[in-house]
Amino acid sequence: MRKKLGKQTYLLPSAPAVVGRAAVVGQKEGEGPLRACFDEISEDSRFGEKTWEKAESRMLRRCFELACQKASLSPAALDFVLSGDLLNQCVSSSFAMKDSALPYLGLYGACSTMAESLALAAMLLDGGFGSAACALTGSHFCSAERQFRFPLEYGGQRCPTSQWTATGAGAVLLQSGGVGARVTHVTLGAIVDAGIKDLNAMGAAMAPAAYQTLKAHFADTGRGPDDYDAIFTGDLGALGHDLLQRLFRDDGVELDCRYMDCGVLLYDLATQDVHAGGSGCGCSASVLAGHILRGMENGVWDRVLFAATGALMSPLTAQQGSAIPGVCHAVALENGRARAC
């Protein structure tokens, strides 16, 4: 069967299924509108560890263990783990998995990593490489702040377009022939550099990438927004969410209320002082594993497009005057057997 559709999209004939999922978040995320969706909420920002970096790693490991437990799947039954995070050298992922004895593939897609890991895991399983895999992603507000911005003690001011890096992790277990929401298509994103240089407007930097990937997905599959019960971008926040709607509106395409953004959903923007919303790869990871897949299990949505977005910059590229390139990978999920396309 021909798997490639158009330029960037692949059909997964075997449509590997989500057989396990877990979301672990921090206190602030646990106080938000999605609190009931998470498996564990830690009151302690250090998750029992001495440093925030070790906390981030512990949160990821805990999330992985919970997903396995909930799926009644021994970690040893997994063929491999695909994982990534925002810390330099992706150490929270590798340290989370270092004692698992499982084949490990490290990824870096910035805040798009949950979609990248899920897409790659699904493609590898569909390709006949093993039968079960885990996609694992997370971020931590405190470790990210001091790495990307300022030490927390500095008390840096945030502007209205700023986003709040989520303390959260999501783990999704995929299995060939399993029962659960199925990955039917993936659209691999190209990098889009729209020339945005404002480090406090990540939503604006990433929205053009989301636009490119979603447009490619619709063109490649012949689908439109109406073919989905819900479309989620990763972490564009309120600003990027509106920008993406406007970009599609200019094309005469209305995304309407079926389109939501994980960064807008994770917090109460009116009361939680997160300005434009959530960000960080733990944002879309925990919202996918906690909220979106739960909604699919409960029949709220049967066909969902999950499009996590990432800003592929570093503090150094910004200091050296470069703009912020964005990327977005999209994964189509569907309840029941995949419909013929």
Add this chain to the structure above:
Amino acid sequence: MRKKLGKQTYLLPSAPAVVGRAAVVGQKEGEGPLRACFDEISEDSRFGEKTWEKAESRMLRRCFELACQKASLSPAALDFVLSGDLLNQCVSSSFAMKDSALPYLGLYGACSTMAESLALAAMLLDGGFGSAACALTGSHFCSAERQFRFPLEYGGQRCPTSQWTATGAGAVLLQSGGVGARVTHVTLGAIVDAGIKDLNAMGAAMAPAAYQTLKAHFADTGRGPDDYDAIFTGDLGALGHDLLQRLFRDDGVELDCRYMDCGVLLYDLATQDVHAGGSGCGCSASVLAGHILRGMENGVWDRVLFAATGALMSPLTAQQGSAIPGVCHAVALENGRARAC
């Protein structure tokens, strides 16, 4: 056909072929024993750019372009690029590819990234996802030194077990059904933490991971060292090379002179003042794309095992007292049609 062999290894029935390759390196690497193998050697450590980080990105982009040119393949004919590097947020890779309009998957496997990208590209193509892909990896001595160790101006002293981060990039183009050395097997490595904490003994930290992956490869495939004309580890350097030989000798397995290490091959250890040898993900990338695949083209070797090694640490994990976990992924390459296993 069953693709999984044993615990960690996959057989690739379609065995995607290397149809293009390029290696671009810096001046020091161009003065080493492999100088004749490289496509371009830059006398300028900044590769015409203002900063070393931009230079690293430019080197990667140049390497990608050269590989396409040499293969007479338009970049637009590629389905996706898998790329990674050592810089924080993997920016040299993403900035190298940001204007390519190609679907991009960022990886982080530290110095194992060339094997990780090659393995994943081959698996995706074998799985029917597209027909051509690029695996691209590089590192730069100057950008790595100031990020991981000290500013160059500081003139830090190096100890005898230290390795020299290579300024180099390698690009390998794979195509389903193409003509060239074929990827027949991949062994995905698990992380191994042997408790080594000495940042100046990376070879010692990574050798146990190479041992684990090679042992798994031999057990999974029923092959032994004698089934390969040559076995290359990524960048264990002289120390790690000897350690790996000793670990196998303890099992009664002799790797003998068919076993080489890219970090030992890249420089003249007696005269180039690199102490224990080369490292950095550009080391195994440039040696693979420049030397190993050239040797296969020339019939020096017909069956090769390429096992790049990585240290999954960060300066911060070292400061926080953690040991250095290693990982190693192995890719088996073979001239002509894959033999039955």
